[in-house]
Amino acid sequence: MWDALKARAEASEGLRIADLLYADRVRDFAVEACGLRFDYSKTTLDAEAREILLGICEAADLPARRDAMFTGKPINETEGRAVLHTALRNLSGDPVEVGGVDVMPEVLETLSLMEAFATAVRDGSAAGQGGRITDVVNIGIGGSDLGPAMAVQALAPYHDGPRCHFVSNVDAAHVADILRPLDPETTLVIVASKTFTTIETMTNAATAKAWMAEVVHAPGEQFAALSTAKAKTAEFGIPEDRVFGFADWVGGRYSMWGPIGLSLMIAIGPEAFRAFLRGAEAMDRHFRSAEPLENMPVMLALVGLWHNQGCGHATRAVLPYEQRLARLPAYLQQLEMESNGKRVAMDGTTLPVPSGPVVWGEPGTNGQHAFYQLIHQGTRVIPCEFMVGAEGHEEDLRHQHALLIANCLAQAEALMRGRSFEEAKGLLGAKFDGAELERQARHRVFPGNRPSTMLLYPKLTPEVLGQIVALYEHRVFVEGVCLGINSFDQWGVELGKELAKALEPVVTGEEDAEDKDASTLTLVSWLRAHRE
Ligand SMILES: O=P(O)(O)OC[C@H]1O[C@](O)(CO)[C@@H](O)[C@@H]1O
Numbered sequence: 270m271w272d273a274l275k276a277r278a279e280a281s282e283g284l285r286i287a288d289l290l291y292a293d294r295v296r297d298f299a300v301e302a303c304g305l306r307f308d309y310s311k312t313t314l315d316a317e318a319r320e321i322l323l324g325i326c327e328a329a330d331l332p333a334r335r336d337a338m339f340t341g342k343p344i345n346e347t348e349g350r351a352v353l354h355t356a357l358r359n360l361s362g363d364p365v366e367v368g369g370v371d372v373m374p375e376v377l378e379t380l381s382l383m384e385a386f387a388t389a390v391r392d393g394s395a396a397g398q399g400g401r402i403t404d405v406v407n408i409g410i411g412g413s414d415l416g417p418a419m420a421v422q423a424l425a426p427y428h429d430g431p432r433c434h435f436v437s438n439v440d441a442a443h444v445a446d447i448l449r450p451l452d453p454e455t456t457l458v459i460v461a462s463k464t465f466t467t468i469e470t471m472t473n474a475a476t477a478k479a480w481m482a483e484v485v486h487a488p489g490e491q492f493a494a495l496s497t498a499k500a501k502t503a504e505f506g507i508p509e510d511r512v513f514g515f516a517d518w519v520g521g522r523y524s525m526w527g528p529i530g531l532s533l534m535i536a537i538g539p540e541a542f543r544a545f546l547r548g549a550e551a552m553d554r555h556f557r558s559a560e561p562l563e564n565m566p567v568m569l570a571l572v573g574l575w576h577n578q579g580c581g582h583a584t585r586a587v588l589p590y591e592q593r594l595a596r597l598p599a600y601l602q603q604l605e606m607e608s609n610g611k612r613v614a615m616d617g618t619t620l621p622v623p624s625g626p627v628v629w630g631e632p633g634t635n636g637q638h639a640f641y642q643l644i645h646q647g648t649r650v651i652p653c654e655f656m657v658g659a660e661g662h663e664e665d666l667r668h669q670h671a672l673l674i675a676n677c678l679a680q681a682e683a684l685m686r687g688r689s690f691e692e693a694k695g696l697l698g699a700k701f702d703g704a705e706l707e708r709q710a711r712h713r714v715f716p717g718n719r720p721s722t723m724l725l726y727p728k729l730t731p732e733v734l735g736q737i738v739a740l741y742e743h744r745v746f747v748e749g750v751c752l753g754i755n756s757f758d759q760w761g762v763e764l765g766k767e768l769a770k771a772l773e774p775v776v777t778g779e780e781d782a783e784d785k786d787a788s789t790l791t792l793v794s795w796l797r798a799h800r801e
Pocket of ligand 1: 410411412413461462463464465466467470521522607759762
């Protein structure tokens with residue numbers, strides 16, 4: 270199947286996207302669902318390639334794998350766990366069983382405990398020593414940071430609660446810069462860690478506790494914890510009624526729908542948070558029921574597989590024309606690269622094709638003035654995933670939003686059309702002639718035929734954000750299933766963690782390294798010599 274895909278991709282190298290754009294293509298190579306539109310007409314993916322990709326889905330038993338996920342089967346086989354972040358947004362409350370036990374009563378109970386706590390923080394009844402909470406600091410990393418940090422920024426127009434801040438890096442600069450302007454007496458610190466062992470988070474949490482303890486008599490009462498490890502949160506001194514737990518079937522990078530979303534809920538309020546869940550739930554229903562060709566996550570995934578495993582484009586740029594989605598590319602980096610950055614299949618055999626792509630990006634229009642040069646004229650082809658809303662929130666600045674949309678559409682058009690040598694010469698004819706005209710024109714040629722997709726949404730509301738994130742989660746799932754890998758473990762982060770633990774006493778000088786390579790030893794000794 271993969272060979273057929275690659276052969277098809279090779280055969281389509283001569284295709285011009287612009288020539289494929291017959292009238293029906295814009296209808297047939299787009300999907301509408303939940304009020305969103307995903308258009309993939311500006312790619313070289315044609316009906317024949319799509320058939321091959323659908324065949325790959327079928328061979329991978331996608332519908333059965335999808336049902337296994339939604340119904341709580343232990344599809345994370347290397348860790349023996351179910352994968353049920355979808356249960357966290359199952360507002361219908363319909364039973365979802367793990368090992369014969371319905372998890373929904375506990376999920377909904379935790380949601381209402383979070384809502385009660387968020388409401389109390391917002392209305393001032395859960396106050397700090399100095400009165401009403403003015404600032405919330407979420408300390409977490411990876412999935413315990415990226416999701417809420419991205420969503421809090423994305424939904425800024427809906428904020429009517431305390432200010433939210435995020436500390437993730439073990440670099441002391443991060444925690445120091447965030448805490449410096451805050452008043453410990455009116456700050457709530459949320460320690461977000463599924464395992465409650467992550468070294469960065471526990472180090473920053475200890476720093477924040479010491480900062481608070483300098484002025485607050487009972488610092489634990491101005492802390493909350495989001496974790497599966499209740500014994501450890503108690504040991505840290507956080508009262509039980511401020512600990513919001515979740516089960517091991519919620520993966521870190523899929524966790525913002527439950528307790529890890531508490532900072533978001535405090536910022537925008539429980540009602541808006543429910544709208545966020547509702548959006549994701551709608552996308553779940555769509556993913557579960559729509560036929561492949563009308564299924565947005567499936568088609569988004571197939572376009573991804575076409576570009577990466579088919580055409581060999583190793584990276585994927587995510588380009589939201591929405592400043593408030595500035596952290597979305599970083600969020601998607603973890604979601605996609607931690608999930609599908611694997612080199613072996615579920616059965617331990619080596620993948621016959623490249624694993625998930627390198628994901629990167631920045632919001633437009635800023636990216637246009639930074640790296641789009643390379644996207645338009647560089648030697649590599651970088652598939653671009655544009656996204657833009659029909660409306661912004663700034664009613665009195667609608668003209669700026671129109672300009673934003675025009676830029677987004679123009680970039681996709683420019684990538685596809687390009688500019689020929691003759692056209693470039695025509696533009697310069699009055700200024701140069703002869704060999705100089707040819708030389709100057711060559712610099713102004715755009716090869717064009719560069720693929721892009723477009724995700725359109727009405728407006729970035731909590732509900733729409735929920736839909737977009739769930740769309741991408743399911744896209745990652747479909748790509749993982751087609752590749753035959755486990756998208757829900759992350760063994761690749763372990764080795765570095767272990768070595769860092771062993772190196773710390775060497776860096777501080779408490780121990781000498783014996784079993785290190787010459788390069789690492791030299792680096793350590795230079796740093797030690799300069800640490801005074
Ligand atoms: O929530 P925890 O347990 O602190 O883990 C944080 C992050 O660390 C990882 O386990 C590895 O980077 C992520 O998957 C996770 O999101």
